[in-house]
Amino acid sequence: MYIEPHAHMVSRTTDDYEKLAIAGCEVLCEPAFWAGFDRSSPAGFFDYFRQLTDYEPKRAAKYGIKHYCWLCINPKEADDPVFAREVMALIPQFLDGPTVLGIGEIGLNKNTRNELAIFEEHVQLAVDRNLPILIHTPHLEDKLKGTRLTLDLLASFSQLERSKVIIDHVEEHTIAQVLDAGYWAGMTLYPQSKCSPNRAIDMLEVYGSERLWMNSACDWGVSDPLAVPRCILEMKKRQHSAESIAQIVYHNPRKFLSQSPRFVG
Amino acid sequence: MPTKQDLLDLQFIDARHKLIDLAAFLDRIDRHPGAADFRYAALQAAIPILLAARPDRARAVLDALSDHSPDPIPKATFQGALGAAQPA
Numbered sequence: 365m366y367i368e369p370h371a372h373m374v375s376r377t378t379d380d381y382e383k384l385a386i387a388g389c390e391v392l393c394e395p396a397f398w399a400g401f402d403r404s405s406p407a408g409f410f411d412y413f414r415q416l417t418d419y420e421p422k423r424a425a426k427y428g429i430k431h432y433c434w435l436c437i438n439p440k441e442a443d444d445p446v447f448a449r450e451v452m453a454l455i456p457q458f459l460d461g462p463t464v465l466g467i468g469e470i471g472l473n474k475n476t477r478n479e480l481a482i483f484e485e486h487v488q489l490a491v492d493r494n495l496p497i498l499i500h501t502p503h504l505e506d507k508l509k510g511t512r513l514t515l516d517l518l519a520s521f522s523q524l525e526r527s528k529v530i531i532d533h534v535e536e537h538t539i540a541q542v543l544d545a546g547y548w549a550g551m552t553l554y555p556q557s558k559c560s561p562n563r564a565i566d567m568l569e570v571y572g573s574e575r576l577w578m579n580s581a582c583d584w585g586v587s588d589p590l591a592v593p594r595c596i597l598e599m600k601k602r603q604h605s606a607e608s609i610a611q612i613v614y615h616n617p618r619k620f621l622s623q624s625p626r627f628v629g
Numbered sequence: 630m631p632t633k634q635d636l637l638d639l640q641f642i643d644a645r646h647k648l649i650d651l652a653a654f655l656d657r658i659d660r661h662p663g664a665a666d667f668r669y670a671a672l673q674a675a676i677p678i679l680l681a682a683r684p685d686r687a688r689a690v691l692d693a694l695s696d697h698s699p700d701p702i703p704k705a706t707f708q709g710a711l712g713a714a715q716p717a
Binding site: 557 | 698
């Protein structure tokens with residue numbers, strides 16, 4: 365039994381829901397993100413938000429999986445602030461949906477000024493509505509700088525509850541600063557560009573599991589919806605106890621996500 | 630907690646495979662025509678970290694391949710990432 369706290373199921377086939385269910389996934393959370401291409405209009409996002417809040421929960425339920433989502437305009441499509449604000453104007457009408465957890469995955473992609481401005485507006489929206497926040501950190505060479513800019517921006521929100529913010533896709537060079545600042549951290553098990561299962565387990569061993577979760581972030585790219593159960597297998601090979609495995613793949617995500625009143629998983 | 634011997638039994642072949650693959654990649658780049666770009670130089674600069682006597686080699690390699698400039702950029706020129714910071 366485990367929780368997949370970050371998966372982009374709009375890009376996956378129904379076969380994947382079946383595999384996730386067979387592997388023991390009980391709850392799955394889907395942050396709004398890039399779908400592999402730039403949408404040409406806000407109307408494209410309107411339909412995407414309908415898909416996240418209505419269609420995917422029904423598709424997941426057929427396999428006994430509870431599906432939740434996070435809403436935003438993702439940083440990859442947020443470098444045009446006029447476009448981004450038109451999309452943001454659509455979000456409030458979806459925020460009261462029964463499966464909407466909070467605002468995410470927001471943040472930075474190429475660490476631009478416009479991305480930062482739209483990120484800040486999303487954080488303000490979350491603070492105004494007292495919602496949890498899920499933050500994406502940039503890829504590869506941009507991650508370190510993006511994480512530093514993210515932490516600087518968040519520090520400017522004096523009313524922000526840090527325990528309600530998770531900063532995702534941490535790696536060995538960013539995890540300490542995220543945890544030290546009081547936020548939750550997510551480790552993404554993604555081929556080549558993020559963590560391998562063994563590196564994630566290394567970080568667990570070095571930093572402890574108090575405010576950590578792990579996810580697959582499976583999406584339109586080469587990725588693995590079963591990355592979390594594969595990491596569970598590696599943890600067993602490395603002699604981690606059943607209790608410590610349950611802590612990282614079930615109890616921790618449940619604890620963080622339960623800060624949203626919508627989460628009943 | 631597994632011992633060093635346990636981890637070697639479990640992961641040595643995989644680490645060996647990755648090391649040989651990296652060596653073959655360097656050979657391949659050297660063997661082919663044209664000029665290598667900043668990514669190859671960044672990789673060469675990071676490789677000595679593997680032999681450093683320190684407990685955080687993975688972190689140090691990631692640091693070596695990262696953009697350390699402090700300020701946001703005016704505009705994105707592309708959406709993806711290349712894996713190593715371009716020289717200023």
